[in-house]
Amino acid sequence: MNALFFTPGPGELYPGVTNWIGEALDLQIPSISHRSSAFEEIYCTVEAQLRSLMSIPNSHRIYFLGSATEVMERVLQSTVRERSVHFVNGAFSKRFHQIAKELGKNPISVDAPEGEGFELDSFNFDHQVEAFCLTQNETSTGVMLPADHIGQFATRWQNQLIIVDLVSSAPYPQIDFAQVDCGFFSVQKCFGLPAGLGVAIVGERCLEKARQLKQQGFSLGSYHNFLELESFSQKHQTPETPNVMGIYLLGRVCEALLTRGIDSVRAEMDQKANMLYSFATSHAGIEIFVKDHNFRSPTVIVLGVNDSDKLRSELSKAGIKVGAGYGKLKEKQVRIANFPAHTTEHVARLIECLDNLVG
Numbered sequence: 173m174n175a176l177f178f179t180p181g182p183g184e185l186y187p188g189v190t191n192w193i194g195e196a197l198d199l200q201i202p203s204i205s206h207r208s209s210a211f212e213e214i215y216c217t218v219e220a221q222l223r224s225l226m227s228i229p230n231s232h233r234i235y236f237l238g239s240a241t242e243v244m245e246r247v248l249q250s251t252v253r254e255r256s257v258h259f260v261n262g263a264f265s266k267r268f269h270q271i272a273k274e275l276g277k278n279p280i281s282v283d284a285p286e287g288e289g290f291e292l293d294s295f296n297f298d299h300q301v302e303a304f305c306l307t308q309n310e311t312s313t314g315v316m317l318p319a320d321h322i323g324q325f326a327t328r329w330q331n332q333l334i335i336v337d338l339v340s341s342a343p344y345p346q347i348d349f350a351q352v353d354c355g356f357f358s359v360q361k362c363f364g365l366p367a368g369l370g371v372a373i374v375g376e377r378c379l380e381k382a383r384q385l386k387q388q389g390f391s392l393g394s395y396h397n398f399l400e401l402e403s404f405s406q407k408h409q410t411p412e413t414p415n416v417m418g419i420y421l422l423g424r425v426c427e428a429l430l431t432r433g434i435d436s437v438r439a440e441m442d443q444k445a446n447m448l449y450s451f452a453t454s455h456a457g458i459e460i461f462v463k464d465h466n467f468r469s470p471t472v473i474v475l476g477v478n479d480s481d482k483l484r485s486e487l488s489k490a491g492i493k494v495g496a497g498y499g500k501l502k503e504k505q506v507r508i509a510n511f512p513a514h515t516t517e518h519v520a521r522l523i524e525c526l527d528n529l530v531g
């Protein structure tokens with residue numbers, strides 16, 4: 173029996189992916205040249221599908237890179253001379269801040285304890301700040317920043333770039349790209365695909381900044397700097413040989429999500445998140461890690477349990493995989509993905525198992 177993966181990335185494949193991989197092989201997708209019109213057509217199609225799915229305006233370009241972690245490095249290299257501000261409340265936001273340090277920038281972090289969110293409008297910064305880096309969904313702790321809070325924050329900080337990690341939530345949050353200069357994700361989370369592809373959504377203001385930095389003699393990095401990505405994307409190509417198979421499969425998942433309709437995909441994700449949170453609320457042996465309802469992630473649900481290892485191995489015997497807690501909370505928590513690949517029946521089955529196994 174195949175296991176059912178509720179791990180928060182990589183995780184359960186989107187239904188249909190196995191067939192689409194077979195179809196891609198029949199179409200010889202791995203053999204086509206990334207300089208061919210066949211590839212350009214795939215790029216165009218996937219770009220149009222992502223625009224439609226996530227309401228991405230024409231002011232923003234779509235680039236394909238190797239991973240989300242790569243995008244963190246590239247966006248900092250291309251758009252930040254010195255000072256980025258990072259809102260850090262878990263392992264992924266911390267990594268983003270760390271990358272800025274490793275690149276020799278002079279970043280600042282605003283820290284919140286794990287399990288807590290940010291009241292974004294309560295912070296003040298000086299005008300040296302060039303970019304704010306926000307993690308919309310902190311996968312290590314199950315804390316999310318509501319999309320409208322990000323919009324309000326952006327309205328207040330018009331002269332700074334707003335860069336948002338959407339890795340474990342896109343395409344769920346309704347991001348207003350008129351307010352967000354760069355958003356990025358990788359495909360092994362909500363898109364239910366094999367890993368190895370990062371997507372960057374890059375606004376005109378990022379490109380302007382990159383041009384300015386280049387003119388001033390700063391290094392933006394090499395083949396994957398935003399100006400290089402932009403000049404190839406004009407031709408619907410990438411600077412290097414990309415993950416053509418991954419890009420093709422992303423198109424197939426987007427097509428499926430568009431057919432379902434993004435509003436119903438979101439509504440179903442809400443319904444499944446409610447099932448999990450209500451169950452956890454009513455169960456004495458389970459504690460929801462994120463106390464403030466406003467910051468509870470609908471896509472990664474983090475629950476405190478007595479013995480995570482034991483619970484996970486028992487769930488595994490029942491054919492269900494959930495994530496361990498992150499870092500020092502490994503033994504005390506489980507992390508459960510609620511992605512578009514999961515059905516309400518899947519979630520009901522998980523809840524039934526948890527109900528039987530947690531004392």
Ligand SMILES: *Cc1c(COP(=O)(O)O)cnc(C)c1O
Pocket residue numbers: 181239240241242264307309310311337338339340358359367370
């Ligand atoms: C998984 C994840 C990443 C890293 O993605 P990669 O594809 O492994 O580079 C970054 N940020 C968040 C919030 C994530 O969940």
